[in-house]
Amino acid sequence: MINELFDLTGKVALVTGGTHGIGYAIGKVLGKAGAKICVNDISQERLDSAKETYAKEGIDIYTLVFDVTDEAAVDKGISEIEKNVGDIDILVNNAGIIKRTPILEMDVADFRQVIDVDLVSPLIMSKRVAPKMIEKRAGKIINMCSMMSVYGRSSVSAYASAKGGLKLLTQNMCCEWAKYGLQVNGIGPGYIATEQTAPIRENGHPFNDLIMTRTPAARWGEPVDIANAALFLSSQAAEFVNGQVLYVDGGILANFGYVKGENDLPAEKA
Numbered sequence: 001m002i003n004e005l006f007d008l009t010g011k012v013a014l015v016t017g018g019t020h021g022i023g024y025a026i027g028k029v030l031g032k033a034g035a036k037i038c039v040n041d042i043s044q045e046r047l048d049s050a051k052e053t054y055a056k057e058g059i060d061i062y063t064l065v066f067d068v069t070d071e072a073a074v075d076k077g078i079s080e081i082e083k084n085v086g087d088i089d090i091l092v093n094n095a096g097i098i099k100r101t102p103i104l105e106m107d108v109a110d111f112r113q114v115i116d117v118d119l120v121s122p123l124i125m126s127k128r129v130a131p132k133m134i135e136k137r138a139g140k141i142i143n144m145c146s147m148m149s150v151y152g153r154s155s156v157s158a159y160a161s162a163k164g165g166l167k168l169l170t171q172n173m174c175c176e177w178a179k180y181g182l183q184v185n186g187i188g189p190g191y192i193a194t195e196q197t198a199p200i201r202e203n204g205h206p207f208n209d210l211i212m213t214r215t216p217a218a219r220w221g222e223p224v225d226i227a228n229a230a231l232f233l234s235s236q237a238a239e240f241v242n243g244q245v246l247y248v249d250g251g252i253l254a255n256f257g258y259v260k261g262e263n264d265l266p267a268e269k270a
């Protein structure tokens with residue numbers, strides 16, 4: 001039955017940075033599919049607020065406050081989940097930061113911080129969670145990559161370096177763990193309407209015009225667009241999908257660009 005393919009009842013899912021934006025949408029969709037949702041964030045205040053937001057959707061989340069770059073804190077947090085909820089079946093490494101600064105102006109410390117959160121933390125989280133998945137010969141790891149896993153863009157060198165590395169880390173996790181029944185994949189969102197992109201989307205920012213012309217779907221993505229892809233990769237339907245990055249971008253990566261109005265349908269048909 002189709003519905004059974006996407007039924008996550010009995011599964012334990014951990015979403016890092018799951019209090020809002022893409023992470024919240026993922027937690028909500030996986031929760032609606034039956035998974036027990038554990039949500040991490042670096043802010044207790046955000047977690048407290050998220051607990052109420054999820055509850056309004058009928059989802060009772062288990063919350064953990066820790067910095068995903070802190071190995072000891074990660075170990076403690078995941079031990080708490082294993083003790084109080086159960087072993088993790090689905091790990092979504094969603095937490096991430098971005099710093100938009102030209103290379104010559106960027107402090108090396110800032111570059112390192114982005115690499116730490118966006119690339120090293122998925123390693124820390126996955127190293128802690130994978131052994132139990134390997135024991136059970138089953139598990140899903142989803143790393144939140146980006147279009148910037150394959151594209152550069154001026155001012156986001158640290159972020160693109162991290163997300164490019166995360167694509168290859170995803171492939172390497174697949175190479176080492178797929179034989180033990182784990183499926184490790186990435187999701188590469190295009191441009192999604194969240195707090196993270198607000199500075200380049202709102203108040204008439206010119207980048208918004210660029211996205212409208214570069215995106216064949218002619219819209220910003222919504223967090224739920226990414227969450228639906230996460231449901232697929234978390235489900236039985238994706239048992240033979242491994243080491244891939246699923247780009248959910250409205251067609252940007254397929255599109256070199258077009259001249260506004262070129263080859264469009266006549267107005268009466270558009």
Ligand code: NAP
Pocket residue numbers: 016017018019020021022023040041042043046066067068069093094095096097117144145146147188189190191192193194195196197
């Ligand atoms: P967001 O609104 O900035 O949310 C990121 C989340 O990560 C926040 O909850 C944040 O917590 C958390 N976080 C940051 N550093 C952390 C740390 N050290 N430990 C624990 N949690 C931490 O971003 P988003 O737009 O939802 O994006 C989510 C993921 O998708 C990120 O990995 C991002 O790179 C990726 N992505 C986003 C887009 C897009 O267009 N939005 C496109 C491609 C990829 P606080 O808010 O409490 O700091």
Ligand code: GCO
Pocket residue numbers: 098100146147148153156159188189190191192196197200
């Ligand atoms: C930027 C954006 C992007 C998106 C996303 C695109 O400044 O270019 O923030 O990096 O977050 O990663 O896939």
